[in-house]
Amino acid sequence: MRTRQTVLSALAGLTLALTGCGESGPDTASTAADSDSNGGNAAAEESTKAGTPAVDVTAMLESSLEPRNGVGMDRLEQSEMQVTCSEVGGANPGGEQAEAIRAAAKAGVTYPEDGNYLGEWEAGETIAQTGTGMQYSDNPDEPNGGNCYACHQLDPEEVAYGTLGPSLTNYGQRGTSEQMLTYTWDKLWNPHAFNACSHMPRFGDAGILTEQQLKDVMAYLLDPDSPVNRKQ
Amino acid sequence: MARMPRLLTALAMPLCGLTLSAAFAQDDGTFSEYREMFGDDNPAVFVIDEGAAIWTEARGPEEVSLEQCDLGLGPGKVEGAYAQLPRYFEDADRVMDLETRLIHCMVELQGFDRDEITTDPYSGRGETDSTLEALAAYVASKSEGKTIDIPQSHPAEKQAYKAGEALFWHRAGPYDFACATCHRQDDKRVRLQDLPNLTTADGARSSYPDWPAYRISQGVVRTMEWRMRNCMRQQRLPMLKVGSEAAVSIITYMGVNANGGTIAAPGLKR
Numbered sequence: 001m002r003t004r005q006t007v008l009s010a011l012a013g014l015t016l017a018l019t020g021c022g023e024s025g026p027d028t029a030s031t032a033a034d035s036d037s038n039g040g041n042a043a044a045e046e047s048t049k050a051g052t053p054a055v056d057v058t059a060m061l062e063s064s065l066e067p068r069n070g071v072g073m074d075r076l077e078q079s080e081m082q083v084t085c086s087e088v089g090g091a092n093p094g095g096e097q098a099e100a101i102r103a104a105a106k107a108g109v110t111y112p113e114d115g116n117y118l119g120e121w122e123a124g125e126t127i128a129q130t131g132t133g134m135q136y137s138d139n140p141d142e143p144n145g146g147n148c149y150a151c152h153q154l155d156p157e158e159v160a161y162g163t164l165g166p167s168l169t170n171y172g173q174r175g176t177s178e179q180m181l182t183y184t185w186d187k188l189w190n191p192h193a194f195n196a197c198s199h200m201p202r203f204g205d206a207g208i209l210t211e212q213q214l215k216d217v218m219a220y221l222l223d224p225d226s227p228v229n230r231k232q
Numbered sequence: 233m234a235r236m237p238r239l240l241t242a243l244a245m246p247l248c249g250l251t252l253s254a255a256f257a258q259d260d261g262t263f264s265e266y267r268e269m270f271g272d273d274n275p276a277v278f279v280i281d282e283g284a285a286i287w288t289e290a291r292g293p294e295e296v297s298l299e300q301c302d303l304g305l306g307p308g309k310v311e312g313a314y315a316q317l318p319r320y321f322e323d324a325d326r327v328m329d330l331e332t333r334l335i336h337c338m339v340e341l342q343g344f345d346r347d348e349i350t351t352d353p354y355s356g357r358g359e360t361d362s363t364l365e366a367l368a369a370y371v372a373s374k375s376e377g378k379t380i381d382i383p384q385s386h387p388a389e390k391q392a393y394k395a396g397e398a399l400f401w402h403r404a405g406p407y408d409f410a411c412a413t414c415h416r417q418d419d420k421r422v423r424l425q426d427l428p429n430l431t432t433a434d435g436a437r438s439s440y441p442d443w444p445a446y447r448i449s450q451g452v453v454r455t456m457e458w459r460m461r462n463c464m465r466q467q468r469l470p471m472l473k474v475g476s477e478a479a480v481s482i483i484t485y486m487g488v489n490a491n492g493g494t495i496a497a498p499g500l501k502r
Contacts, residue, residue: 017351051392055398065470075405082403089401090416134406136467150422155282162422164414201407208406 013079052227057086068136080103085197105192108205109185117181117218123219125227126215128154134208144208146217151200154220165200172222172229184221188214245453276369276446276498279453281363281372286363289324292342299335303330314375315495320386324389327392330459332475336369353474354458358451359431364474368444369453372497379494380441382487396485399478400430409467411482419479426501436489442499453498 061076078086081101084093092098130145132138148154153167161167174180186193189204203209209217220226233378287310303313304321318329324336331353338344355362356495361369383389400411414422415430429435443456457479461472 052387052394055391055395057395057398057402058404060395060399060477060481061402061404061469064293064476065464065472068471071468071470073470078404082408085408086401086403090412135465136471137465160423163420164427165415177464199408201409206406206408220446 008111054079070140071134071136081192081196088197092195092197101192101196102194105190105202105205106186109189109193110204110211111182111185112211112215117185117215118176118222119212119215119217119218119219121215121216121226121228123221124216124218125155127217128220143210143213146203146209146213148217157227157229168228169219170229172224172226176222180222181218184218185214235299255370274446275451276373276444276453276500277364279366279369279446280373280498281370282361282406283366283368286366287370292338292344294341294343296341298334298337298341298367298404301334301341303333310371310374310471312378314372314497315378315380316382318389318392318480318487319383320388325388325408327386327388327480327484328475329456329480329487330368332454332480334364334371337476350429350474354455354461355452359493361452365444365453365455365458368455369498372495376497377494377496378439380487380491382484382491384488392484393488395477396481396483399482400485405468407468411463411467430486430489433489433492436486438495440486441493441496442492442501444497445499447501449502454501 058076058078062073065073065076067073081104082095084101085095093101127143128148129146129148130143131150132142133144133147138144147160148168149158151162151165153161153163153169154171156169185204188209190202191198191200192202201208202212203217204214220228223229290297300307302308302321302323303310304316304319305311305313314330317333318327320327321333321336323340328336335346335350335353338349339346349364353362353364355365384393400415403410403413411430414420414427415435417427417433418429418432420427420429428439431438440456443459444453446452447454457472457474460479460482461474464470464472
């Protein structure tokens, strides 16, 4: 555990920023009262603040959306993490709630049975560049993308990168110790294991990427030959 | 009248007297260069004309025009109406945005079947604009330069804002995305596309007033509800129905946050 903590500290500036810590959240008092989407009686309750009925967002979405091309209404069912993280908006929840989310996320991580974490960085690059997957407009027979470039800088020569997450250029300079491998795997599998209300998708936990795809993304991040780690 | 692909038309024909007051706050390098080629010209001008023609044409089973449609400022008053939408309409007892109200008028005045006109309300990429798109472009253009002044006096209008705000922060689906995932911070971007912070007046005013907008990449005018449908698609959620409570609520939330801004629609987007 001590080793894990050290690695975490070393990476804190890089990876924990993924969730945008420290930004101001919404009017949490208001949204917390409004987002009781799991409770059936939310709409019947009067909000004490604005004098208008509380909002049951899930019920509103159920009447406002319709299934399409295999994307069904089951996607509206919120997990406990989603409920909590909706209520706090862009902020982070308090200690016990946050700890419960982190612990559940960590407990759910599945590691490669063969103990090998690194695939092919070339395949990982394709996954990082691909933004499709799980939309009703996508071909469900095509593999999902990871769309890493939507939010992160990676290969310094790729200019079309987003800035919602931190730059991951030279991510591999930290080496490929067991700690780095499992830390990075955990982060890709379920980033809520570290930051309770991370805004990054749960690429492993939610079944967005396959185990092999995750290995390929790992190689893209960590392989010394990957363009992510090319010397500048 | 068969039309040339509008992009070609716009490039081939010099357009005079059309000025766009759009504050293009979301430039990216390539796109701004591309847009410079257009100068003050926006191919949406053809769609506006088409919408104006549809507005005055006797259509539907009742064979009447939309000229008696009340967009909030009284029957037939189009000028400035879009700058005050969404709003509460007593005759429908609900808050309606522009598209919801247009559909309401097509059903109630012209006798169209609601399901028929809402099943496939938007055109495909590169196709001719749909009726709803043309009407939205026309009505919005009649508010160009007007100050956004979306009312929040009726309890239903306050409720729509509150529902939109709750929806904005609501995380769901396999990717755990909310509107807020991309639109709660200043100066962020996805790939090269700048993202407005829709929780602030400045951010909302930098994007809301441009819609409906001519999308260069698609060759048609796209509406605000079309944009919301695609945001939810990218959130990996099912398809947003036109005129639905969620659509009206999220547009009310953004629109009220943009109050005080100036309508610059139809805008020009990448």
